[in-house]
Amino acid sequence: MIFGSPLLTRLVSLFKQMPGVGEKSAQRMALYVLRSERSAIEELARTLNDVKEHVGLCEVCANVSEAPQCVICSDARRSDETVCVVEQPQDIYMLERTGAFRGRYLVLHGVLSPMDGVGPEELRFGNLRQRIEQGGTREVIVATNPTVEGEATALYVSQLLQGLSVRVTRLARGLPVGGSIEFLDEATLGRALEGRQDV
Amino acid sequence: MIFGSPLLTRLVSLFKQMPGVGEKSAQRMALYVLRSERSAIEELARTLNDVKEHVGLCEVCANVSEAPQCVICSDARRSDETVCVVEQPQDIYMLERTGAFRGRYLVLHGVLSPMDGVGPEELRFGNLRQRIEQGGTREVIVATNPTVEGEATALYVSQLLQGLSVRVTRLARGLPVGGSIEFLDEATLGRALEGRQDV
CATH class of the missing domain: 1.10.8.420 (RecR Domain 1)
Structure with missing residues (x-):
């Protein structure tokens, strides 16, 4: 006031x-x-x-866009073989910054959260199953946040795509690079143990 | 991004x-x-x-205003005997909410802070000395924040008004109402002791 x-x-x-x-x-x-x-x-x-x-949302992936299709969906040099599912448009920038991903995206604009009344209809899954089937996609990387809601959403995506010959993966959980084991929570450390890799 | x-x-x-x-x-x-x-x-x-x-600033007190003089300066029912000096326009609302002040204001739009290059010229003292002299003001309450800069600003105000027959006061420092002595910092508790009052 x-x-x-x-x-x-x-x-x-x-x-x-x-x-x-x-x-x-x-x-x-x-x-x-x-x-x-x-x-x-x-x-x-x-x-x-x-x-x-x-500014609106891309008709294919629901990323922000000033044209019917966003800069990523309309980029012919990117691969249709991998689709990365993210919660928010901002997450795309974080992933692009790594330089480690050259596929397409799908922006859900949220996560499944029954407690908050957010069901699949509230999210922008669009015609994901059809898109995967017709686009020759071989892997769907679910890059939702490592929260209960994020995990539930990942599970929903894998169920949605059941029966299709597509691999559904999650981002690895483990030690943050540069972090210190001394200060890590037990859940993350447990996941890092489970997901241990050969040197 | x-x-x-x-x-x-x-x-x-x-x-x-x-x-x-x-x-x-x-x-x-x-x-x-x-x-x-x-x-x-x-x-x-x-x-x-x-x-x-x-929206601009009141020509008298530098509070926000949609007219040359703000609602408080143009309110004939308020007393000219007391002027309250505050750092920011928001502080006026906090003081008005108490219902304990019926005088006028002066909004400095900052505090003296030599470290940040804020001297008296950067603040809106206006013609305070003249205003006090001509307005028949008997007390100036300096309600700057209880910080080093706030104290320095209070000191500056009292020097600025030296020689005038006006009382310059500061808000009391002490226990916050409803607070717990157990969790109080020693500076505040020290001030509360110094400023102790008869029951």
């Missing part, structure tokens, strides 16, 4: 609707707007409208 | 310029924009522009 301007109060309440933005952050953001150059805020307002006007 | 849309990437970088907003928060905010109703984002964009157009 900022005392003295209904417009600023309105801006604070709009900022507060954003995920992860509380009252205090929203106030600080609104005061940033107040002391910023007018041209900077006009650009922000314009970009907000432009995003609503020109 | 969001892979696939230069517009979203631009929006993320604009959000990141706001105080307290890091890369991950900015990404989450940008994706919120993407999945929001168009009308909601248009309202946000419009409100941003409206704030730049109609």
Whole structure:
């Protein structure tokens, strides 16, 4: 709440609707707007409208895109043999950064979470089974987060694709590179033991 | 970084310029924009522009205002006898909520901090000495935060007003109401001892 301007109060309440933005952050953001150059805020307002006007989701993989198909789906040099299933569009950037994956993606925009009322219909599986069947895909890597919901979603994907000649894999669980065993939780260390590899 | 849309990437970088907003928060905010109703984002964009157009600082106290003088400075029922000096506009709301203050304000928009290059010229002292002299003010309450910078600013205010027949006070330091002595830091407990009062 900022005392003295209904417009600023309105801006604070709009900022507060954003995920992860509380009252205090929203106030600080609104005061940033107040002391910023007018041209900077006009650009922000314009970009907000432009995003609503020109950005949508790729019709194939549901990644963010300014065209019907995203830059990855429309890149002929990438392989159809592997499809990586992720929770959020941001995850694609993290995976691309590794340089270790040259296949396609599917963005679910969430994970299965019955507790929060998120079932398969709420996620963007699209016509995954058909896409795998027709696209000659040989492996689906489920790169959901290593949480209960992430695991449940991975299980759902493997059931969805049952009967197809496609391998469904999960990202390895184990020691974080550069981490210290001394400070590791027992679940991760247990998974690292189970998944041990020859030197 | 969001892979696939230069517009979203631009929006993320604009959000990141706001105080307290890091890369991950900015990404989450940008994706919120993407999945929001168009009308909601248009309202946000419009409100941003409206704030730049109609909101400024009160010419007397530098509180936020949509008129030359803010709602508090233009309220004839409030007393000119006391002026409360605060760091930020948000602090006014916190003080008004107590219902214990019926005077006027001065918003500095910061604190003195030589380490960060913030001297008196960077703060909005305005013509405080003149305002106190002409307004018949009898007490200036310095309600800056209980930090080194806040204390230095309080000291500066009292020096600035030296020679005037005005009392300069600080907010009391002591036990937070409802708090537990067991978990209190020694500086606060020391101040609470020093400032002890008769029952």
